[in-house]
Amino acid sequence: MTNDDDTTPSASRTIAPETAVPPVLDLTQDVAALTAAIMDIESVSGNETVLADAVEAALRSLPHLEVTRNGDSVVARTSLGRAERVILAGHLDTVPLPTTPGSRGTVPSSWEGDVLYGRGATDMKGGVAVQLAIAATVPEPVKDVTFIFYDHEEVAAAKSGLGRLVRENRDLLDADFGILLEPTNGTVEGGCNGTIRFEATTRGLAAHSARAWMGENAIHAAAPILSRLAAYEPATVDVDGLDYRESMNAVKIHGGTAGNVIPDACVVEINYRFAPDKTPEQAEAHVRELLTGFDLVRTDSSAGARPGLTAPAAASFVAAVGREPLPKYGWTDVARLGEIGIPAVNFGPGDPLLAHSDNEHVAADAIRACLASLTRWLA
Amino acid sequence: MTNDDDTTPSASRTIAPETAVPPVLDLTQDVAALTAAIMDIESVSGNETVLADAVEAALRSLPHLEVTRNGDSVVARTSLGRAERVILAGHLDTVPLPTTPGSRGTVPSSWEGDVLYGRGATDMKGGVAVQLAIAATVPEPVKDVTFIFYDHEEVAAAKSGLGRLVRENRDLLDADFGILLEPTNGTVEGGCNGTIRFEATTRGLAAHSARAWMGENAIHAAAPILSRLAAYEPATVDVDGLDYRESMNAVKIHGGTAGNVIPDACVVEINYRFAPDKTPEQAEAHVRELLTGFDLVRTDSSAGARPGLTAPAAASFVAAVGREPLPKYGWTDVARLGEIGIPAVNFGPGDPLLAHSDNEHVAADAIRACLASLTRWLA
Numbered sequence: 001m002t003n004d005d006d007t008t009p010s011a012s013r014t015i016a017p018e019t020a021v022p023p024v025l026d027l028t029q030d031v032a033a034l035t036a037a038i039m040d041i042e043s044v045s046g047n048e049t050v051l052a053d054a055v056e057a058a059l060r061s062l063p064h065l066e067v068t069r070n071g072d073s074v075v076a077r078t079s080l081g082r083a084e085r086v087i088l089a090g091h092l093d094t095v096p097l098p099t100t101p102g103s104r105g106t107v108p109s110s111w112e113g114d115v116l117y118g119r120g121a122t123d124m125k126g127g128v129a130v131q132l133a134i135a136a137t138v139p140e141p142v143k144d145v146t147f148i149f150y151d152h153e154e155v156a157a158a159k160s161g162l163g164r165l166v167r168e169n170r171d172l173l174d175a176d177f178g179i180l181l182e183p184t185n186g187t188v189e190g191g192c193n194g195t196i197r198f199e200a201t202t203r204g205l206a207a208h209s210a211r212a213w214m215g216e217n218a219i220h221a222a223a224p225i226l227s228r229l230a231a232y233e234p235a236t237v238d239v240d241g242l243d244y245r246e247s248m249n250a251v252k253i254h255g256g257t258a259g260n261v262i263p264d265a266c267v268v269e270i271n272y273r274f275a276p277d278k279t280p281e282q283a284e285a286h287v288r289e290l291l292t293g294f295d296l297v298r299t300d301s302s303a304g305a306r307p308g309l310t311a312p313a314a315a316s317f318v319a320a321v322g323r324e325p326l327p328k329y330g331w332t333d334v335a336r337l338g339e340i341g342i343p344a345v346n347f348g349p350g351d352p353l354l355a356h357s358d359n360e361h362v363a364a365d366a367i368r369a370c371l372a373s374l375t376r377w378l379a
Numbered sequence: 380m381t382n383d384d385d386t387t388p389s390a391s392r393t394i395a396p397e398t399a400v401p402p403v404l405d406l407t408q409d410v411a412a413l414t415a416a417i418m419d420i421e422s423v424s425g426n427e428t429v430l431a432d433a434v435e436a437a438l439r440s441l442p443h444l445e446v447t448r449n450g451d452s453v454v455a456r457t458s459l460g461r462a463e464r465v466i467l468a469g470h471l472d473t474v475p476l477p478t479t480p481g482s483r484g485t486v487p488s489s490w491e492g493d494v495l496y497g498r499g500a501t502d503m504k505g506g507v508a509v510q511l512a513i514a515a516t517v518p519e520p521v522k523d524v525t526f527i528f529y530d531h532e533e534v535a536a537a538k539s540g541l542g543r544l545v546r547e548n549r550d551l552l553d554a555d556f557g558i559l560l561e562p563t564n565g566t567v568e569g570g571c572n573g574t575i576r577f578e579a580t581t582r583g584l585a586a587h588s589a590r591a592w593m594g595e596n597a598i599h600a601a602a603p604i605l606s607r608l609a610a611y612e613p614a615t616v617d618v619d620g621l622d623y624r625e626s627m628n629a630v631k632i633h634g635g636t637a638g639n640v641i642p643d644a645c646v647v648e649i650n651y652r653f654a655p656d657k658t659p660e661q662a663e664a665h666v667r668e669l670l671t672g673f674d675l676v677r678t679d680s681s682a683g684a685r686p687g688l689t690a691p692a693a694a695s696f697v698a699a700v701g702r703e704p705l706p707k708y709g710w711t712d713v714a715r716l717g718e719i720g721i722p723a724v725n726f727g728p729g730d731p732l733l734a735h736s737d738n739e740h741v742a743a744d745a746i747r748a749c750l751a752s753l754t755r756w757l758a
Contacts, residue, residue, distance in 0.1 A: 193589065197638055209650045210572065210708040212613075212626030219629040219647075223605035230599035234591075247591030250598040251638055256631030259576055259650060259679070263630060268598075271588045271638060300638070329589040 022053035027062075027136035031371045032116060032364035035129040039109040039118045045093040045159075048072040048151040052092055055149050058132065064139045065147075068172055072151035073161040075172045076135060078144045084313050085144040087178035087342065088134065088374070089162070089333070090127045091153030094120040098358040105360040114364045121360040122350035126367040127181025130349070133371050134378065141378040143313065146175055153333065162333050166340055177313035178337045178344030179374075183355060183362075186369055188321050189328035189346040190242050190307025190314075192335055193273045196283045197251075197300040200225050200291060206257075206264040215262035219255045222266040226250060228290055229270070237275035240307045242327040244275035248287070269299075273329070276304030276338075305335040308343015320377035321347065347373075401432035406441075406515035410750045411495060411743035414508040418488040418497045424472040424538075427451040427530040431471055434528050437511065443518045444526075447551055451530035452540040454551045455514060457523045463692045464523040466557035466721065467513065467753070468541070468712070469506045470532030473499040477737040484739040493743045502734035505746040506560025506727035512750050513757065520757040522692065525554055532712065541712055545719055556692035557716045557723030558753075562734060562741075565748055567700050568707035568725040569621050569686025569693075571714055572652045575662045576630075576679040579604050579670060585636075585643040594641035598634045601645045605629060607669055608649070616654035619688045621706040623654035627666070648678075652708070655683030655717075684714040687722015699756035700726065726752075 023041055027034065043051040052072040059067045065076040072092065097119055098105050109118030116126075128149065135147050150161030157163065165173060202222045207215025234246040248270070255266030270291075274283040280301040288296055308314050309325060318325050325345070328334070330352075334344035349366035402420055406413065422430040431451040438446045444455040451471065476498055477484050488497030495505075507528065514526050529540030536542065544552060581601045586594025613625040627649070634645030649670075653662040659680040667675055687693050688704060697704050704724070707713070709731075713723035728745035 195589070195639075208709065209626065209628055209630055210574070210652055210710070212628050212652070213624065217609075217628050219632050220605060220609035222632075223602065223609045226599060226602035227606055230596075230602045245592065247588065249588055249591050249596050249641055250635070251588055251640065251642060252635030253598050253601075253642075253645065254633045256629070256648065259630055259648060260574075261630060262628055263632075266632065269635065269638060273589050273591070330587070331589070 022050060022057050025054050025058045025132065027058050027132045031129050031133045032367045034133060035126045035362070035367055036109045036116055038125045038129055039120050040107065042107045043093055043120070044096050045152050045155045048092045052149065052151065055092070055132065059135060059147070062136060065135060068169065070165055070169055071161060073165055074149045075165065075169065076147040077172065078141060080140065080144050082142065082144040084177070085146060085175045086313055087146045087148060087173070087175045087337065087344070088131045088181065089148040089150070089178060090124055090131055090181040091150050091161070092128065093151055093154050094123065095154045095356045100358050103358040105358045115361050116364060117361045119360060121362045122183045122352070123355035123360065124182055124348060126350055126362050126370065127183070127348035129367060130181055130371045130374060134374055138375060138379050143378060145378065146172065160336070162336055166336065170340070173340065173342070175342050177308065177311055177317070178334065178342045179317070180332060180334050180344055180346050181348035182332055182346045183348045183350035183352045184346045185351055186349060186366055187323050188318055188325035190309050190325050191239065191276045191305040191338070191345070192328045192331050193244055193246065193275060194278065194280055194283060194304030195300070195302050195331060196272050196274065196280055196287065196298065198270045198287055198296045198298050200268045200270060200294045200296050202266045202294070204262065204264045207262045209260045209262055212262050215264070218263045218266040222253070222255065222268055225268050225291060225294060232290060235275070237277050239275055239277045240309045242307050242309065242325060244327045245329070246273055246275055248272045274304060276306045279303065302331055303335055303339060305338030306343060307345055309345070311343050314343060314345065317377050321373045401429060401436050404433050404437045404511065406437050406511045410508050410512045411746045413512060414505045414741070414746055415488045415495055417504045417508055418499045419486065421486040422472055422499070423475050424531050424534045427471045431528070431530065434471070434511065438514060438526070441515060444514060447548065449544060449548055450540060452544055453528045454544065454548065455526040456551065457520060459519065459523050461521065461523040463556070464525060464554045465692055466525045466527060466552070466554045466716065466723070467510045467560065468527040468529070468557060469503050469510050469560040470540070471507065471528050471530055472533050473502065474533045474735045479737050482737040484737045494740050495743060496740045498739060500739040500741045501562045501729035501731070502739065503561055503727060505729055505741050505749070506562070508746060509560055509728070509750045509753060513753055517754060517758050522757060524757065525551065541715055545715065549719070552719065552721070554721050556687065556690055556696070557713065557721045558696070559711060559713050559723060559725050560727035561711055561725045562727045562729035562731045563725045564730055565728060565745055566702050567697055567704035569688050569704050570618065570655045570684040570717070570724070571707045571710050572623055572625065572654060573657065573659060573662060573683030574679070574681050574710055575651050575653065575659055575666065575677065577649045577666060577675045577677050579647045579649060579673045579675050581645045581673070583641065583643045586641045588639045588641055591641050594643070597642045597645040601632070601634065601647055604647050604670060604673060611669060614654070616656050618654055618656045619686045621686050621688065621704060623706045624708070625652055625654055627651045653683060655685045658682065681710055682714055682718060684717030685722060686724055688724070690722050693722060693724065696756050700752045
């Protein structure tokens, strides 16, 4: 689960211990115990090498998989000639360790009863453990499977290991459907809204406020922008059977330089979260229509992703999970898969609201239930 | 001419040379030459002592005046038993010297033809020279005169020498009418508008902008504030025969913390410049009525000053000047005189728009004309 924004903190890099042999991961142990073992290998963004080595070694020991390493990403594929191929993907990195003394969301992990605490408990070591368990325990899945473990998800998009695979190993990524094992509380969350930002700037003419009529007030000129945004009624759009709730908001405003000067500029930053039935270009046209007459500069744009739940593989997966799918609102890497034509959903153990918190934790049974659903679908 | 606001720069203090005897000012020379001599005594706020010493010495040499020194302020009064008493007041300090190399608005002064350049040329050494010339050359004025030369006008109001005189020598300030010799291009500018400021704060509820419906947008909530201000039609109010043009403006706005967060607060700073027919309390009530329903906190307030042009002394003064009086918009020390019940006007040589500039200058004839008007009235 990325920070989804320009507010993404840069990763703090720690130095990996020099190990001739990577830690050995037993992929056949209880999947919750496997999660704990993975969490104990610190893997803050930029420091994924030791974990990637361990994952690669474990997968190479499985004769039914073809394994490719790219940087600190690992791709493993079955080649059974099935009619369909699906992706199970997850990122290896975590956000930086908590700085609050005594925090439990750190490394190594710890148990409290049946609940596992530590950095990555929610985001997303449980999902990675489920991927590895499927790889080891379902050697002849009914669909061909491409397992993707990638680096640098929690930092700037340009560093993304999945993005690098798309650029350098595009052929390894062909699939009919994708599942990203990000935390969703065990519910299928399909696609995601897109996001686009603008700066709307009004201009005036500075003057001393004692002689205001010599100037033009740029803050007053912004009144219609705020009025239109306040009156705007965001749509809810059905896309492939899921209801995507949109929103349009002023997220920042600033104007004026001094208490005795008529302001000559005011800037309103606007964020439109749009359903995945629209391209970013269509979303931009919609905002420009709403704010006709104002100077708008686009500052940011990310396409959404359709859930693709109408595809046969997706439908059978939703049936195997047995719960009503929901739309995903925050931007995730399903959008990156969507861009290369692979419909994808989020499905993983853990509460997404705990991601990145100092209190990250996940129930062992949630991880086991996720594995059971995927096994039911693929075995 | 004060900066009129919280944006007033603090004065840079320079060290006065140690002089056993202050520079001697010849008050009977051409008033423009006297202006240059005064300008050559550097007197940035906080550094007025040498100039105050010179002024005090020159005034003490005039037997018809009773001279009082308070800090770096000097008060000199005639006691002729006239029916009316008028104040001629001016500040001794200047804003700091220009920092631009080669600027002509500095110390010492310089002549370009008949135009005098240097710090204080406009604000307000010409006015001070006129005061001193009247003191020396009109020993038997038709009205009793109180000459006030004061320190620390160009800095925070709490430091004002005039304010200190009001507190410590109130009895010396009794008068029926006051003239502040601030630059007005030789026109009588009467009274001044008052000024009052508020912060209007709207509150919301923060949420991720991908799930905007979990929050409440405080910037959108500010839309009616801006709309009402934009639609507001400021009044022009006749006070004692002068038209005071009011204004009401948002001077600053800020809200929002990040591009992906629904803003939970937005603050609009509002400045109302109100005609001197209103008290600050009435002005406040007017703003609160306009912005009913919003959380307003008053942050600043200064009363205006009526021009008092209906008083007999004022009427005869306006007649002596022979030009149509105008309202003053910016706040000046006439308001301080107004607070203690003395109607006052601004009247002095020089263009007020040049005050504080790196290009301060004044025409010699403007200073001479000012002196001629006052002499005509008082002699």
